[in-house]
Amino acid sequence: MARKKRTHEEHTIDPAAQEMLYRADELGIGTAFSRADEMVPCNIGSAGMCCKICSMGPCRLTKDGQTGVCGATLDTIQARNLIRGIAAGAAAHSDHGRDMALTLKAVANDETEGYMIRDVAKLRMVASYYDIPIEDRSPKEIANDLADLYIAQFGQQHGKVIPVIRAPEKRQKVWEDTGVMPRGVDREIVECLHRTHIGDDQDPEHILQHAVRTAIGDGWGGSLIATDVSDILFGTPAPILGQANLGVLKKDMVNVVVHGHEPTLSQMVVAASQDPEIIEYAKAAGAEGVALSGICCTANEILMRQGIPAAGNFLHQELSILTGAVEAMVVDVQCIMQALTNLASNFHTQIITTSPKVKIKGAMHIEFDEHKALTIAKQILRTAIDNYKNRGEIQIPDATEDLIPGFSHEYINYMLGGSYRASFRPLNDAVMSGRIRGVAAIVGCNNPRSTQDYLHTYVAEQLLKQDVLIVETGCGAIASAKVGHLLGEAGLDQVGPGLREICETIGIPPVLHMGSCVDNSRILTVLSQVVEEGGLGDDIDQVPAVGLAPEWMSEKALSIGTYCVASGVYVIFGGSSPVSGMPDRVSDSDVVAKFISEGWEELYGGKMEFIPDPDEMVRKSLEHIDKKRADLGLPEYDPERYGQSGDARMLELEELPFAERRAAVYGVAAD
Ligand code: SF4
Numbered sequence: 008m009a010r011k012k013r014t015h016e017e018h019t020i021d022p023a024a025q026e027m028l029y030r031a032d033e034l035g036i037g038t039a040f041s042r043a044d045e046m047v048p049c050n051i052g053s054a055g056m057c058c059k060i061c062s063m064g065p066c067r068l069t070k071d072g073q074t075g076v077c078g079a080t081l082d083t084i085q086a087r088n089l090i091r092g093i094a095a096g097a098a099a100h101s102d103h104g105r106d107m108a109l110t111l112k113a114v115a116n117d118e119t120e121g122y123m124i125r126d127v128a129k130l131r132m133v134a135s136y137y138d139i140p141i142e143d144r145s146p147k148e149i150a151n152d153l154a155d156l157y158i159a160q161f162g163q164q165h166g167k168v169i170p171v172i173r174a175p176e177k178r179q180k181v182w183e184d185t186g187v188m189p190r191g192v193d194r195e196i197v198e199c200l201h202r203t204h205i206g207d208d209q210d211p212e213h214i215l216q217h218a219v220r221t222a223i224g225d226g227w228g229g230s231l232i233a234t235d236v237s238d239i240l241f242g243t244p245a246p247i248l249g250q251a252n253l254g255v256l257k258k259d260m261v262n263v264v265v266h267g268h269e270p271t272l273s274q275m276v277v278a279a280s281q282d283p284e285i286i287e288y289a290k291a292a293g294a295e296g297v298a299l300s301g302i303c304c305t306a307n308e309i310l311m312r313q314g315i316p317a318a319g320n321f322l323h324q325e326l327s328i329l330t331g332a333v334e335a336m337v338v339d340v341q342c343i344m345q346a347l348t349n350l351a352s353n354f355h356t357q358i359i360t361t362s363p364k365v366k367i368k369g370a371m372h373i374e375f376d377e378h379k380a381l382t383i384a385k386q387i388l389r390t391a392i393d394n395y396k397n398r399g400e401i402q403i404p405d406a407t408e409d410l411i412p413g414f415s416h417e418y419i420n421y422m423l424g425g426s427y428r429a430s431f432r433p434l435n436d437a438v439m440s441g442r443i444r445g446v447a448a449i450v451g452c453n454n455p456r457s458t459q460d461y462l463h464t465y466v467a468e469q470l471l472k473q474d475v476l477i478v479e480t481g482c483g484a485i486a487s488a489k490v491g492h493l494l495g496e497a498g499l500d501q502v503g504p505g506l507r508e509i510c511e512t513i514g515i516p517p518v519l520h521m522g523s524c525v526d527n528s529r530i531l532t533v534l535s536q537v538v539e540e541g542g543l544g545d546d547i548d549q550v551p552a553v554g555l556a557p558e559w560m561s562e563k564a565l566s567i568g569t570y571c572v573a574s575g576v577y578v579i580f581g582g583s584s585p586v587s588g589m590p591d592r593v594s595d596s597d598v599v600a601k602f603i604s605e606g607w608e609e610l611y612g613g614k615m616e617f618i619p620d621p622d623e624m625v626r627k628s629l630e631h632i633d634k635k636r637a638d639l640g641l642p643e644y645d646p647e648r649y650g651q652s653g654d655a656r657m658l659e660l661e662e663l664p665f666a667e668r669r670a671a672v673y674g675v676a677a678d
């Protein structure tokens with residue numbers, strides 16, 4: 008039975024996306040939105056109640072007391088399914104981290120083409136965390152040692168994954184005491200697969216403890232390494248003007264869209280696209296030049312460093328091709344739909360795979376090799392330019408929105424105190440006083456089973472009104488960009504009075520774009536520094552903060568959610584729960600759901616819940632933030648106390664006669 012076919016206004020809140028979906032209808036082309044309507048999700052599998060680990064099954068447990076052929080109970084099956092998802096997510100992020108560390112090693116040894124160490128200050132700072140000598144040494148010498156140390160974290164067998172020392176001391180002790188300190192990034196991921204093989208670990212709580220260990224190895228290991236090395240090689244992001252949405256595609260230029268996650272190739276494509284030889288080649292082909300844009304987290308990587316526009320988030324990958332204006336979509340790893348090649352066959356678009364790990368039937372493969380990165384990037388661009396002549400009818404939505412991305416941990420530190428007094432003190436003070444009620448990280452994907460961008464932006468808007476400062480990464484950040492939340496003053500009319508004062512005083516948007524999905528590690532280190540600064544407790548679980556992934560879909564999101572919980576954060580996922588069970592049919596089918604909420608909260612102070620209703624997400628977020636405020640003895644949140652300063656108030660005062668203005672400012676009688 009097919010699901011009810013939704014209207015395009017129900018598919019997405021983005022008018023540019025709606026326009027492309029109508030074009031798809033006219034052309035008779037399907038997209039992820041229409042396939043989601045046609046594909047009825049299996050209610051047993053989606054509730055985590057199906058096991059297909061061995062060929063005695065698949066076993067579907069839908070009745071009270073039922074077990075699999077091997078005797079596996081429902082809670083064991085749900086825990087095994089969940090940990091396998093977390094392992095895959097951790098593997099994806101961490102393998103990305105490994106590749107970045109290997110690239111750093113190659114750059115340090117002059118084995119690459121086109122790369123350099125761009126952020127020596129960050130290299131020295133990161134090296135010093137691990138006592139790598141930095142004085143009187145060249146950047147390459149330091150980078151060599153750091154690369155060796157980072158590469159070793161993946162195959163390490165004993166001890167602890169070294170970047171965890173950047174977590175608050177109390178948090179590290181929690182992990183030691185509960186036995187979840189990750190030994191080596193790869194070791195924990197492999198052990199997930201071993202433990203969930205037929206006939207291994209069958210105690211759901213024991214299985215899920217290892218899920219936590221694996222996820223910490225991702226967040227505080229592989230992902231943190233990926234972020235550090237990306238910053239060292241390509242520069243630590245700082246605010247820069249960018250644009251988002253399909254209108255960034257150019258009518259008279261060769262459009263090349265980079266999509267995926269790893270910045271190594273995309274950074275080189277950026278460099279190659281600005282090469283006079285490539286621009287001339289494009290002009291000779293009748294175009295005005297090469298217009299580069301991004302999708303998904305590759306978009307975030309080049310947007311926050313070079314201001315290269317983002318054509319959109321996850322669900323825009325097909326829609327960008329539907330414009331007919333994309334000469335090449337260059338993909339690397341993760342979140343690339345197999346549907347792209349079939350869709351592209353309706354147009355002239357060339358899909359180019361580049362990673363040795365990813366090939367798609369029907370795509371051209373130009374394998375990336377860091378030793379000749381610039382040469383390969385130029386080859387890719389020439390292929391795209393050669394394709395310009397094949398372009399047919401195009402329809403580019405007239406939709407772009409400006410944004411300011413680039414709020415890295417380092418930049419937030421700088422913006423709060425300047426070069427000489429860089430500090431989180433003003434942020435902590437603002438939370439302590441109640442001007443900022445708390446902080447929410449809204450992260451994660453799009454999912455065609457919910458209305459694209461709606462949950463992200465609705466939840467963000469509700470929390471902003473309640474003086475909650477928001478940080479974002481991944482496709483959620485691009486959703487906010489498309490509706491204008493990532494612009495300085497532009498979003499402030501939707502913001503509560505205390506948060507508005509802070510944004511105006513510091514000169515920041517109320518929603519801070521912190522990077523790609525692997526950069527959720529930046530949120531971890533920011534939370535660490537908030538704790539270190541003092542006044543908001545001595546561990547992350549005491550900070551009035553929540554994490555939300557309203558439109559999640561990927562296994563990486565599960566790993567991110569788990570390492571945030573392990574770090575002490577309350578994490579709310581929207582959409583459906585992979586461990587929901589069917590409480591109406593199987594009485595104890597919520598054992599795992601309860602453990603990852605109440606059980607994990609007891610152990611780590613953070614908990615994971617799946618809440619489909621956005622108003623309930625907001626209510627629970629605020630309830631949690633207020634509870635943390637009360638536990639810290641902070642004043643109760645009261646919006647009436649603020650809003651009497653800041654730019655808006657200054658403008659109001661300017662309108663008043665002098666006596667009244669003086670009275671308002673100094674609290675004296677008007678006459
Ligand atoms: Fe069925 Fe057990 Fe095999 Fe899973 S491991 S498929 S529950 S027999």
Ligand code: MSK
Pocket residue numbers: 268303304321341342450451452453480481482483523524525560561563564
């Ligand atoms: S790309 S993992 S859809 S955030 Fe990082 Fe977006 Fe989610 Fe992929």
